[in-house]
Amino acid sequence: MSHEFQIIKNGLLSKYTANISVECPLNEYPRPQLQRANWTNLNGLYEYNVLDKTIDFPDQFIGQILVPFSIESAASGVKRTLAPNERLWYRKTIEVPAISECERLILHFGAVDYESAIYINQHLVGKNTGGYLPFEIDITDQVSPGMNELIIGVTDPTDTGYQERGKQVLNPKKIWYTATSGIWQTVWMEVVNDLSITSLKIIPDFDKSAVRIKPVISSLEEVKITLSITDRGKLVRRTTLTEDRFNEITLPNFKPWSPESPFLYDVKIELSQNGIVKDTIKSYFGMRKYAIENDETGVLRLFLNNRPYFQVGALDQGYYPDGILTPPTDQAMIDDIETMKSLGFNMLRKHIKIEPLRWYYHCDRLGMLVWQDMPSGGQGYTGDFFAVRLAYLGFHFNDHFYRRFRRDNPRSRTEYLSGLNGMIDLLFNVPSICTWVPFNESWGQFDAKKTADYVKQIDPSRFVDHASGWYDQNGRDFQSIHRYVYKIKKPKTDKFRPFVLSEFGGYSQILPGHVWNQEKSFGYSMYDSAEDLTHAYADLIMNQIVPLVPKGLSATVYTQVSDVETEVNGLITYDREVIKMDPSIVKSLNDQLKSMF
Numbered sequence: 001m002s003h004e005f006q007i008i009k010n011g012l013l014s015k016y017t018a019n020i021s022v023e024c025p026l027n028e029y030p031r032p033q034l035q036r037a038n039w040t041n042l043n044g045l046y047e048y049n050v051l052d053k054t055i056d057f058p059d060q061f062i063g064q065i066l067v068p069f070s071i072e073s074a075a076s077g078v079k080r081t082l083a084p085n086e087r088l089w090y091r092k093t094i095e096v097p098a099i100s101e102c103e104r105l106i107l108h109f110g111a112v113d114y115e116s117a118i119y120i121n122q123h124l125v126g127k128n129t130g131g132y133l134p135f136e137i138d139i140t141d142q143v144s145p146g147m148n149e150l151i152i153g154v155t156d157p158t159d160t161g162y163q164e165r166g167k168q169v170l171n172p173k174k175i176w177y178t179a180t181s182g183i184w185q186t187v188w189m190e191v192v193n194d195l196s197i198t199s200l201k202i203i204p205d206f207d208k209s210a211v212r213i214k215p216v217i218s219s220l221e222e223v224k225i226t227l228s229i230t231d232r233g234k235l236v237r238r239t240t241l242t243e244d245r246f247n248e249i250t251l252p253n254f255k256p257w258s259p260e261s262p263f264l265y266d267v268k269i270e271l272s273q274n275g276i277v278k279d280t281i282k283s284y285f286g287m288r289k290y291a292i293e294n295d296e297t298g299v300l301r302l303f304l305n306n307r308p309y310f311q312v313g314a315l316d317q318g319y320y321p322d323g324i325l326t327p328p329t330d331q332a333m334i335d336d337i338e339t340m341k342s343l344g345f346n347m348l349r350k351h352i353k354i355e356p357l358r359w360y361y362h363c364d365r366l367g368m369l370v371w372q373d374m375p376s377g378g379q380g381y382t383g384d385f386f387a388v389r390l391a392y393l394g395f396h397f398n399d400h401f402y403r404r405f406r407r408d409n410p411r412s413r414t415e416y417l418s419g420l421n422g423m424i425d426l427l428f429n430v431p432s433i434c435t436w437v438p439f440n441e442s443w444g445q446f447d448a449k450k451t452a453d454y455v456k457q458i459d460p461s462r463f464v465d466h467a468s469g470w471y472d473q474n475g476r477d478f479q480s481i482h483r484y485v486y487k488i489k490k491p492k493t494d495k496f497r498p499f500v501l502s503e504f505g506g507y508s509q510i511l512p513g514h515v516w517n518q519e520k521s522f523g524y525s526m527y528d529s530a531e532d533l534t535h536a537y538a539d540l541i542m543n544q545i546v547p548l549v550p551k552g553l554s555a556t557v558y559t560q561v562s563d564v565e566t567e568v569n570g571l572i573t574y575d576r577e578v579i580k581m582d583p584s585i586v587k588s589l590n591d592q593l594k595s596m597f
Helices: 330-342 357-366 385-392 410-427 448-458 530-548 583-594
Strands: 039-041 044-052 063-067 086-096 103-109 115-120 123-129 135-138 146-155 187-193 197-205 210-217 224-231 234-241 247-250 265-273 276-285 290-294 300-304 311-316 347-350 369-373 433-437 479-483 499-505 553-559
Touching (some): 063 086, 103 115, 210 224, 234 247, 311 583, 410 448, 499 530, 530 583
Parallel strands (some): 311 553, 479 499
Antiparallel strands (some): 044 063, 044 086, 086 146, 115 123, 115 146, 197 210
């Protein structure tokens, strides 16, 4: 079948398109912090059809689609919009191994946007709602060894609904981008024992030279849980754990994690019963501490590992011209992170998207701090020019008025909070994540101060940017402003919260041959050459950012890592071919900022 398939090439693609594997794209293990040996990647070619969503089940399939790329993407081989009144159907024959009576077969989906129904051999085995989080289904009782039929049906309201959807719209333009519908992260299955480790929580305790580890298992039976911690293959600690509670393991003379020295300890956990190993998982952790303290001059700062640490960040939306929200290859994710490091950035703000787990793994091992946004939703965006101007002038509307912020639908608020919990639970163990961002620019914002307090309650180890950019509710942990076009000024003094510039810049350049749509490209401030663009960036940093650092500025987030569709304000082009500014100058300026503490 693979010889019939073609990636759509009538538009801009990335430099990674040619490396997309049709047989099994993104074939790396998708869950690096809970890894087992016995797994099967189910990415690759599926049959598909798009029907009216009132049709309960398809009677035929019309073509091929490459999973895990959304139907709207070029990499999928389809590149068409899924309308809100349609249902996308997938079918694939999967080979199921023979499993013993004490084993289970678990089917995993990294992310499917938005409502999905899963069928095995035409029997419904599970449903899921939500576009950004993984889910799993035990299919042991519905399969037999050998070939079995997997069918998935998906609907997606995109921006006609109230669900969290980020910048996905049916009619893309400017800061609104092509939608991602259907499967967009890896599909895979694994064989596990009836007696297995279902989840793992890891909390480094920097000041106590210890790490706390909580394994949760699938049964209350009598078991032995053995933990091994290694440093590049050398055993550091070996001990037993108690299930369903945090076990404290001391690590004297530990190696700390930081962007400059991203050291990770490897973890192996064995679950055994009566001397027989039932489950083995591999994981990792990093020893780091995030805190807000006064520096030696009495100014509130962000601290890393008990030292003031200036965070020089870039906004990272994680879009690609071939895969849209799905990275074309694992290397594409690595290269974005390494390029930003080479330009002197030590932080990425993952903007309104939850990435595949391997992206966070690469940030952990390469050394890149992460601010993690919750994908935005609600019944519309409140960010017109009037709202921007009011925010700039200091108006801060109370976000208990749900209608003003287009969150008056109670189901929308409930689903948001469920997704926020799911995101934090999913990414809890990631060492590089230092900040949670529940709301961005008032978009779907509600009860932000209360929400931030809740986030801090379930995860006190990280910062919270409760209302990034606009309509501050005096919540945790930052004074957080966005500034485009207008001059950047320090907000009124807040002696309880450090000041961060969580978006700024957006300087733009159109490079013919490297843009999504040259006629419709836009940016906040447009420049004709790399020299002019670099000079403007240098002027912005030196004359507006540097003077604010002694006054309390503790972190910056420049917009943005790459161009995204018609938005051409990236440091690199959308196809990832060209760095637009002089790299040596950008790095020098960023290094200067980092050295000011």
